Amino acid sequence: MAYLEFRNIQLKFDERMIFSGFNLAIERHEKVLFCAPSGRGKTSLVKMLLGFVAPDRGEILVDGTKLTGITVNQIRSKISYVSQDADIPKGIVRDVFEEVFKFEANRHLSYNVERLQNYWLDAMSLPKDTLEKNVDTLSGGERQRLALILGILLDRDIWVLDEITTGLDLELKTKMVDLVLGYDKTILVVSHDDIYKNQGLREVSW
Known part of the structure; x- marks a missing residue:
């Protein structure tokens, strides 16, 4: 099957x-x-x-x-779903990521803000201060890349x-x-x- x-x-x-x-x-x-x-x-x-x-x-x-x-x-x-609309929650990026990993369905996952800061932002060509910005101030391309990082970190099968x-x-x-x-x-x-x-x-x- x-x-x-x-x-x-x-x-x-x-x-x-x-x-x-x-x-x-x-x-x-x-x-x-x-x-x-x-x-x-x-x-x-x-x-x-x-x-x-x-x-x-x-x-x-x-x-x-x-x-x-x-x-x-x-x-x-x-399933991790990432769309061109990059529909991620509003708020400061650092807080948004931390909140997502507090959800009951995600608590078993390992989340490391230092790795997000020191590896993932660079991997996606995002500025180092991105975590301190409000989602509403980011460009569409920046939100897309953050949504993709989040999708990867959630480690879903699909x-x-x-x-x-x-x-x-x-x-x-x-x-x-x-x-x-x-x-x-x-x-x-x-x-x-x-x-x-x-x-x-x-x-x-x-």
Whole structure:
């Protein structure tokens, strides 16, 4: 059995068919690039995996567990979702990170603010004083990189990366992609960016 499965998915928005009889199986630790044209449901597909969008027909399974209203929180706990909107909590960056790791679901994780300061900020080309800034004062690109750091540190089994290189220069894109794809995780990438080409990802289009 595959690690992630979309079985016979049907989804319509405003009478427009987005998916009809869609099937996809993804193995554990596989890296997949969704490269369908705009408007064909790439983001809808990952939002179905997260339980934010319900298919009209079909089922989604994660590690053998069917996604339902009862299992959705269990399945979300396996997923780090980073989007181009970089939706991270408001407040001082240092406090935001510390608060996230106080959540019951994250208390078992090792969080080291010194490593965040001395390694991760440099790895993502962020200024040393970033931790003392308010999230609202950061640029979109800075928030994207912080959201990605947070997603990595949460150490979930599945990473869903939705247009995370949007608005970044080529050097930063290359740095982020090289870093992310070096991890042995199940990684789903939604992107129009050619930076992911020839990186060993399985390309899925429809």
